[in-house]
Amino acid sequence: MAEYLLFPGRHHVLTRFQGEFLRGFGGRTVVWAVTSANHQTTKRNPVGFDRREAAIERFSVLEGIRSLVVGVVDTPPTDEFAEVTVKAVEAGTDDLVRLTPANTVVACSTPEVSKLYEQLGFPVIGVEPDGTARPWDxxxxxxxxxxxxxxxxxxxxVDVFERYALDAQVARCVNDPVVGDDGGLTTTRDYKTYADAFETAADRKWLQIKDFVRPGRILDIGCATGATLQLVDRDPRFHESDLIGVEVARHLYAECVHKKEQGLFTNPNVYFYQRNMLGSAVFPARSIDTTLTLALTHEIWSYASGSRPATVQRxxxxxxxxxxxxxxxxxxxVCGPDEPDRQVVLHLDDSDGDNPKHIAELETLEDPAAYITKLSTRARFFQFARDFRRNAKVPFSYRQNGDGLVLRLADAMDFLTRKDYVDNWLSETHEQFCGLDFAGWCGVAERAGFTIDPASKPLRNDWVITNRIAPVAAISTPTGTSLDWPTTHQLLVARR
Structure with a gap:
């Protein structure tokens, strides 16, 4: 009889059927290879490895089974999955357990995965027959x-779920309308580029907002890599404050936790949550002294399920x-310009790159960024129109009038403020920067009950205008009168 029974799987839920099944293999050590052990609070992996391991150990005691639990880091789909799992078991047991076809039977009900173990020579037995509720069910x-x-x-x-309220966590993760299966906003987002951008912008953002921050419990929603909270941490005014970061994207949340583990915060009261603030209340009523939302609210608007105005109001x-x-x-x-519906004529340079006759299906290209980089500004506009309509699900209407493009001022600025985001083009075209103007965002805050501080104001990023937009674009009225560039950003300070 084989010494080991290898039981690979995510093991978020253990079933009564599994208990009956494993009791039939008394005398063997069950090796639980818990896959995606480095994932938690995502649709695909809502339960953290520590809670899964706790349930497995309790299961083993109740069923009288000798078990070894080994975490397997998530990997992209690969034909070497079986080999990766076997090696992870060796590493996770300091080479004390070496699984071979001679000493191990694999228990698996997924045909595609079973074949991978069979190709290595392992005997495989099924677990749940047809008609039996599987753990994911x-x-x-x-x-x-x-x-x-x-x-x-x-x-x-049941015991572990009830003690740690994991049923609510599972419901929140699986039913999240915004976050994808692996904890990201879009599957095309390059999070390294985003992380670098947040780190670079943190000092500038902090200079803009630091005078308005109140000590106490300071919450940064959409905290990205935690760079802003690092700056709060260094400010002696807040050395006795609680610093709280909430980040929905798994990749960025992991970087926050990593920074804390490295000792990059001097304040011991630094906490990070991976949550979608739209899912449910995260903090008790009247418990937060300062809430920061930096480069976030346009994402709340853009990724809303249902009515965008209703979502940002909620x-x-x-x-x-x-x-x-x-x-x-x-x-x-960011925010939209004043008079967002004003009709303008947009003039774009077509001499600064290629002007292909047809608009590309970027999703089919191996390197969309390289393709976009070679396009002229005018060609990028037509590519943006196609991708923005499809991904952001907005009308983005325009008509050509000679060399000019007649369209809404807000639509013109949505293109011009995004045209250079080539590394994350497909991801960025899911987002609408100009959904609301500054007055619209003020109205949202006031309807919630806030009072707008006089320091609040619309802003224009003149560096972007001077270096990115003005050299290749111009706007005018339909009668040909040149127009100045409008608002691109906002600072909103709302007090209770």
């Missing part, structure tokens, strides 16, 4: 609020609810 019942999941889940899982309402008396919400972000 039970997890989806949890996400749907179906209490019958407790009849199918093993008591060990977000502002939630911020007001958790803001303490005399607390403040500081919002620094």
């Amino acid at each position: 039970v997890l989806l019942m949890i996400a749907a609020g179906n209490e019958q999941w407790k009849d199918l889940a093993h008591p060990a899982t 977000f502002a309402d939630a911020l007001f609810a958790h803001t303490a008396p005399h607390g403040v919400w500081i919002n620094s972000d």
Whole structure:
């Protein structure tokens, strides 16, 4: 009889059926290879490895099974998955356990995965026969609020889920309307580029907002890599404050945790959460003294499921609810121009790159960034129109009038402020920078109950205008009168 039973899987939920199944293999050590062990709070992996491991150990005690639990780091789809898992077990046990076809049987119900182990020579047995609820089926019942999941889940899982309120966490992650399966906003986003940009901009943003920050509990929503909280941490005014970061994207959240583990914060009261603030209340009422949203609110608008105005209003309402008396919400972000619906004529340079006859299907290209980089400014406009309509699901209407393009001022600025984002083009075209103008964002805050501080103001990024836009573009009225460049950003200081 084989010494080991290798049981690979994500193991978010253990079932009563699995208990009955494994009892039939008494005498063997069950090696639980817990895949995606470095993922948590995502649609695909809503439960952290530590909670999964706790349930497995409790399961083993209740069933009288000798178990070894090894975490396997998430890998992209690969034909070497079986080999990766076997090697992870060796590494996770300091080479004390070496799984071979001679000493191991693999338990797996996924045909594609089973074949990979069979190709290595391992004997494979199925677990759940057709018609049996599998762990993921039970997890989806949890996400749907179906209490019958407790009849199918093993008591060990029920116990751990109830003690740590994991049923609510599973529902929040699986049902999240914004975040993708792996904890990102879009599958095409290059998070390294984003991380570098946030790190570079942190000092400039902090200089803009630091005088409005109140000590106490300071919350940075969409904290990215935690760079702004590092600057708060260095300011002696806030050495007794709690610093709290919330980041929805798994890749950026991981960097925040990594920084804390490296000792890059001197304040011991630094905490990070991976959450979508639109999902449910995260903090108690009137408990936050300062809320920072830096380069965030346009994403709330852009990735809304359903009505965008209703979604941003719900977000502002939630911020007001958790803001303490005399607390403040500081919002620094892009915004649309005044008179967003004004018809303008946009003139674009077509001599600074290629002008292909046809608009490309970027999703089919191996290197979209290289293709966009070679386009002229005018050609980029037509590419943007195609991608922006498809990804952001906005009308983006225009008509050609000679060499000019007649369109809304807000639409012109949506293109001009994004035309150089070639590394994340497909991701950026999901977002609408100019959905609301400054007055519109002020209205959102006021309807939530905030009072607008006189320091609030619309801004124009003159560096971007001078270096990125003006050299290759111009706007005029339909009658030919030249127009100055409008607002591109906002500073909104809203007080309770």
